[in-house]
Structures are given as C-alpha cells and as structure tokens.
Amino acid sequence: QELxxxxxxxxxxxxxxxxxxxxxxxxSQSIRTCTGVVGNLANAxxxxxxxxxxxxxxxxxxxxxxxxxxxxxxEFAPIxxxxxxxxxxxxxxxxxSRGEDNWSWGGLLSSDLAIYLAAIVSPxxxxxxxxSVLAIALELLFAVTRFAGAGYVELGxxxxxxxxxxxxxxxxxxxxxxxxxxIVRFSCPRWFGNCVSTTRIARKERQKSGKVILAVxxxxxxxxxxxxxxxxxxxxxxxxxxxxxxxxxxxxxTVRRQLQTAGIAxxxxxxxxxxxxxxxxxxxxxxHVQSERSAELAMKDPDVTIEPDDIQPEMRSRRASxxxxxxxxxxxxxxxxxxxxPERPSMSSxxxx
Numbered sequence: 625q626e627l628x629x630x631x632x633x634x635x636x637x638x639x640x641x642x643x644x645x646x647x648x649x650x651x652s653q654s655i656r657t658c659t660g661v662v663g664n665l666a667n668a669x670x671x672x673x674x675x676x677x678x679x680x681x682x683x684x685x686x687x688x689x690x691x692x693x694x695x696x697x698x699e700f701a702p703i704x705x706x707x708x709x710x711x712x713x714x715x716x717x718x719x720x721s722r723g724e725d726n727w728s729w730g731g732l733l734s735s736d737l738a739i740y741l742a743a744i745v746s747p748x749x750x751x752x753x754x755x756s757v758l759a760i761a762l763e764l765l766f767a768v769t770r771f772a773g774a775g776y777v778e779l780g781x782x783x784x785x786x787x788x789x790x791x792x793x794x795x796x797x798x799x800x801x802x803x804x805x806x807i808v809r810f811s812c813p814r815w816f817g818n819c820v821s822t823t824r825i826a827r828k829e830r831q832k833s834g835k836v837i838l839a840v841x842x843x844x845x846x847x848x849x850x851x852x853x854x855x856x857x858x859x860x861x862x863x864x865x866x867x868x869x870x871x872x873x874x875x876x877x878t879v880r881r882q883l884q885t886a887g888i889a890x891x892x893x894x895x896x897x898x899x900x901x902x903x904x905x906x907x908x909x910x911x912h913v914q915s916e917r918s919a920e921l922a923m924k925d926p927d928v929t930i931e932p933d934d935i936q937p938e939m940r941s942r943r944a945s946x947x948x949x950x951x952x953x954x955x956x957x958x959x960x961x962x963x964x965x966p967e968r969p970s971m972s973s974x975x976x977x
Contacts, residue, residue: 689751707744714740738766772818774825775811780842788905804836804913807906809843809874818855823861838916839909843902845874855886862892863977869912873898873905 697704714737732738742762747755780799782788789807790799808826812818830837850858862870872892875883880899883889889899899903 643816689753693751711737711742721723741762742766758932768817771812771815772821774822775818776822776826777809777811778810779807781906789902802906802910804838804917805841805906805909806830806835806837806839806868807841807843807902809845810847812846813848813850814844814854814858815836815851819854819857838913839869840870841871841873841902841905841909843874844872844876844879845902847874847879848876850882855882855888859886859888861890862888869909871898871905871909871912873900873902875899 714735718732718735718737743759746759746762749755750758778792779789780792780801782790783798783800790797791809792799792801810822815820860877862872870892871894872888873885880889883892883899894908895904898908
C-alpha cells in the first residue's frame with residue numbers, strides 16, 4: 625500500500641513538473657515488517673538498483689545540494705526533536721561517571737556527549753557533506769582519546785569482609801587500603817596508546833602519596849587483550865628491579881595465553897590460581913609484605929620475630945576468648961613427655977662395659 629501511494633505521487637509530480645518523492649526502502653514500513661532471507665535480499669536489491677539508477681542518470685547526479693539536505697533533514701527530524709533530551713541525559717551520565725569534583729575537558733572529550741555534539745553540530749555549521757566528514761573524523765578522534773589515557777582505578781578490601789574488594793574513594797564504597805599493598809585495576813585493553821601513560825601516571829601518584837608500597841596487585845579483569853607494544857612494555861617494567869613486587873591477577877584466557885607466550889608469567893613466578901583469582905593474588909602480596917618486613921626487622925634486631933598473617937587471626941581469636949596460648953615452660957613440657965615414656969631397664973656398669 626505504501627509503495628503504491630509513493631508510485632502514484634511520483635507519477636502526478638512528473639505531470640505537474642514537481643520533484644518526485646524518493647522512497648527510502650531501508651525504513652519503509654513494508655520492508656521493515658519483512659523478516660528472513662527474502663526481506664534482506666529484497667532490501668539489498670532495492671539499494672543496488674537505486675545506486676545504479678543514480679549513477680547512470682545524469683540529471684539525478686546533478687541534483688541540487690538543497691534537495692539532498694532537505695531529504696536528510698526530513699529523515700533525521702525525529703532524532704533532532706529528541707536532541708535536547710539526549711543532551712541532558714548524556715551530560716548527567718558524564719557527571720555521574722566522572723564525579724562532581726573530577727570534571728575536566730579531557731573527560732568531556734572522552735565521553736559520549738562529545739561524540740553526540742560533533743555529530744549534530746558539524747553538519748549544521750559546515751553543510752551536509754563537509755560536516756558529515758568532519759563529524760566522522762571527530763568521532764574517531766574522541767573514541768581514540770577515550771582509550772588512550774591512563775585508565776585505572778585503585779581497589780581496597782571492603783571493611784568487615786575477607787575476600788570482597790571495591791574501588792577506593794567512590795561514593796557508597798567502604799573499602800580500605802591494605803598496608804604496604806596497592807591494588808590497581810586496568811579499565812580497558814592494554815595497547816600502545818595507554819600502557820606507557822598508565823605506568824607513568826600511576827608511578828607519579830604513588831610517589832606523591834609518600835606511601836611505602838612493597839607489593840602491587842594488577843587486576844586485569846577488564847582487559848580483553850594486550851598488543852605487542854604493551855607486552856614488551858610490561859615485560860620490561862614488571863621484571864626489572866623495583867622497590868615492590870608485581871602480582872598479576874584477573875586474567876582471561878586470552879591474556880593468560882599472551883602472558884605465557886611472552887614469557888611474563890614465567891618471570892613473575894606466580895601460581896596458576898593467582899592469575900585468575902584476585903584474593904589469591906592479594907594473599908600472595910600479603911605474605912610477601914610480611915616477609916619483607918620480617919627481614920627488615922631481623923636486620924635491625926635479630927631477636928624480634930613476627931607472627932605470620934595466617935596465624936594471627938587464630939591467635940587473636942584465642943586471646944579474645946581468654947584462652948592461654950602461651951607455650952608451656954620447658955620443665956613442664958619435659959615432665960609431660962617423661963610421663964608417657966616407658967621406663968627403661970637399668971643396666972649395670974659391667975654390662976655397659
């Protein structure tokens with residue numbers, strides 16, 4: 625019915641000398657309801673026929689730009705009517721994702737709001753053709769800047785839990801830092817555009833804080849892949865002599881395979897489960913911090929010993945229940961051991977000789 629109406633309108637327009645209407649097969653109601661192979665094939669044939677007619681007919685190729693602009697404007701009129709609502713939504717989304725105090729021009733350029741503004745403003749200011757080309761270029765540039773910066777967050781252990789971790793310093797989070805340990809989560813795949821900047825900025829922030837870090841846990845749960853530049857960079861950075869030890873965790877199958885192929889997993893020397901489970905890597909980091917502090921105290925005072933972390937919770941619970949956990953005296957221990965030992969037969973001196 626719609627196609628018959630469009631054909632009749634084209635015939636009448638040619639009689640009176642008007643511009644014939646152009647049916648859009650892509651959004652036609654009759655084609656939209658078609659599903660399956662037949663509908664897709666008919667849609668593709670219709671587009672190919674339209675392109676052939678436009679290329680072979682000289683008057684159509686010389687169509688005025690105002691006519692093309694009018695067609696495109698009518699086509700995108702519903703989207704323009706929704707533009708104010710979409711702009712408000714994207715602006716609120718940018719504020720919530722960046723925070724009220726973390727707003728910056730870099731955050732604006734790497735948000736969906738910048739891409740939306742470039743797609744709307746460029747054709748209106750520069751025309752349809754030039755504006756569309758500029759909008760595509762700006763969208764690609766903004767998309768690259770989104771992943772080219774230093775994307776990482778710091779995690780901490782949630783208070784009152786043992787295996788739960790959350791971001792530090794965000795609203796609604798009650799995570800706290802671990803002594804001597806920094807947990808860093810990468811927020812996107814690692815490639816040549818962000819690996820060096822992430823390392824440089826994270827190291828600068830760590831030095832500015834003045835905290836003593838003995839272990840760094842790198843969570844790659846949001847990393848889909850490493851490119852060759854990132855593998856070479858992290859192999860050099862993670863395996864060189866540093867004041868802290870690096871533990872990698874949260875690796876997917878692709879990242880684990882890349883780390884093993886590049887030789888990074890062997891150089892890190894971690895158990896297999898710690899490459900997947902965050903808590904296992906944190907436990908390894910806590911053991912490393914404990915051993916480093918024990919060695920440091922042993923160099924200062926050889927008589928000082930520190931209880932391991934896995935024994936401390938049990939000792940604290942016993943002390944809280946008023947249970948005596950102090951070792952028995954040497955004499956009493958000897959008496960108890962002698963009580964259960966069988967009596968040895970006495971031997972004369974002649975027999976011994």
